[in-house]
Amino acid sequence: MTSLGEAYDQQEWGDRDRERVIAGIGAFLSGVAAIVAAIALVATPLGDALGLTGQYEARKAAGVLAGLGVPAILLSVVGVLPSSRRQGIGVVAGAAISLVGVGLFVYAYPWMWPPAEPAYAFETTMIYFVGVCLALWSVFSTAASYRVRNNPQGTVRMEVTREGETKTVRVSREQYQQYRQTIRGDGGEQSDVIREIESEFGE
Numbered sequence: 721m722t723s724l725g726e727a728y729d730q731q732e733w734g735d736r737d738r739e740r741v742i743a744g745i746g747a748f749l750s751g752v753a754a755i756v757a758a759i760a761l762v763a764t765p766l767g768d769a770l771g772l773t774g775q776y777e778a779r780k781a782a783g784v785l786a787g788l789g790v791p792a793i794l795l796s797v798v799g800v801l802p803s804s805r806r807q808g809i810g811v812v813a814g815a816a817i818s819l820v821g822v823g824l825f826v827y828a829y830p831w832m833w834p835p836a837e838p839a840y841a842f843e844t845t846m847i848y849f850v851g852v853c854l855a856l857w858s859v860f861s862t863a864a865s866y867r868v869r870n871n872p873q874g875t876v877r878m879e880v881t882r883e884g885e886t887k888t889v890r891v892s893r894e895q896y897q898q899y900r901q902t903i904r905g906d907g908g909e910q911s912d913v914i915r916e917i918e919s920e921f922g923e
Contacts, residue, residue: 744799814855
């Protein structure tokens with residue numbers, strides 16, 4: 721039987737990197753807050769209260785906040801859900817392209833925005849659209865490929881290999897945590913866990 725540590729490393733949720741999950745949640749909350757603030761800037765007196773009293777100042781700030789909020793929310797999905805390297809790269813690349821669009825908006829608005837000439841509204845919109853679409857496609861791919869395999873009726877799936885033969889066993893979350901602590905805890909003996917699994921699940 722191969723190392724049970726490898727089997728535990730394959731768990732999609734139990735061994736999730738907590739820092740990555742926390743970062744994903746933070747990105748989601750930041751994105752939502754940015755979009756809410758963008759709406760408040762153009763729909764409430766918040767802009768005036770913040771000193772954005774010019775004809776375009778509040779709109780420009782709202783556009784930037786909303787433009788940053790959407791990719792932040794998309795990034796949060798791959799931070800929380802298990803994703804492949806390709807999916808993660810796709811979302812990051814899409815978010816980066818979107819940021820280019822936001823940067824072009826900051827440069828062009830309002831003096832190079834329709835009806836002014838030259839106007840960069842089309843270029844800005846298309847760059848942002850391509851970035852969001854790329855990130856969104858990667859998010860859909862992540863969500864579609866994610867299967868809640870670790871919680872069928874409250875159990876965790878483990879793959880163990882012995883003598884070249886791989887078998888899948890399911891244990892309760894309590895057993896999983898017990899095995900994990902035994903292996904990774906102080907003085908834990910992997911052989912004890914192996915014998916217990918073999919005695920419980922047989923050949």
